[in-house]
Amino acid sequence: MARIPLLGSLPAPVRWAAPPAVLLGGLGLLLGGWTGSGSDRVTPPVPKADQAGYCAALGRALPQTVLGHPRADPSPASPYTAAWSSSPRTVLRCGVARPEYLNRDMSATAPEINDVQWGMGPDGSGGYRFVTTLRKVYVEVTVPKGAYPNYADPLSSLTDAIKATIPEGF
Structure with missing residues (x-):
């Protein structure tokens, strides 16, 4: 040797x-x-005062698993953020500002899943960001590339909680 x-x-x-x-x-x-030291940090949104209660209720109503992936909330802890340990992970933020991509014609790319309308745009890394539309609060779900076989798969797991806590309207 x-x-x-x-x-x-x-x-x-x-x-x-x-x-x-x-x-x-x-x-x-x-x-x-x-x-996830450092890499699991998510900047929590700061919803308007009239939206914060809706977001806190949504946080409590969200499922503990999404398509078999357990909930693993990001750091820092916030009632306005949630995540599931898909690889890479799926992140939800409630009370975000209206994204610019909703100003484009969304009719060709806006899916409606279980009576919840979503706008969508790229996340800059090959995945997608979805944002609820026609609701009192914007809820953003980031689905990274490779997290699921179909990029919109996790949305159906979240729509019941959104419908129950975020009213329709503007």
């Missing part, structure tokens, strides 16, 4: 401690990636 000259020149206690330290460091990086 070949010897690494640098390790041979180190004192024995250092040589013995080096492999466990490297393994523990690698394990720490791996676990840090799984817990």
Whole structure:
């Protein structure tokens, strides 16, 4: 077996401690990636005062799983955000500002799912952002590329909660 000259020149206690330290460091990086340190941050929206109650009610009514993926809310915790651990994960934000892409002709690309009308636009990474329309509050759902076989699949899991808590209207 070949010897690494640098390790041979180190004192024995250092040589013995080096492999466990490297393994523990690698394990720490791996676990840090799984817990999403830094990467799971979502900026919570700040809904208008008359919308905040609707959003808080929606947060309580949302399902604990979406298509078999458990709810894993983002950091920082907010009653206006929710996420599910699809890979990559699906994120919902309630009380967002009206997105610019709703100003375009949406008739060709706006799906209606379970009596909830959605506008949609690209998320900039190959996935989509959906936003409810014709409701008192805009609810945004980001579905990243590759999270589901069909990009609109998770919306049907969310529409019952939206219909029950966010009234129709402007």
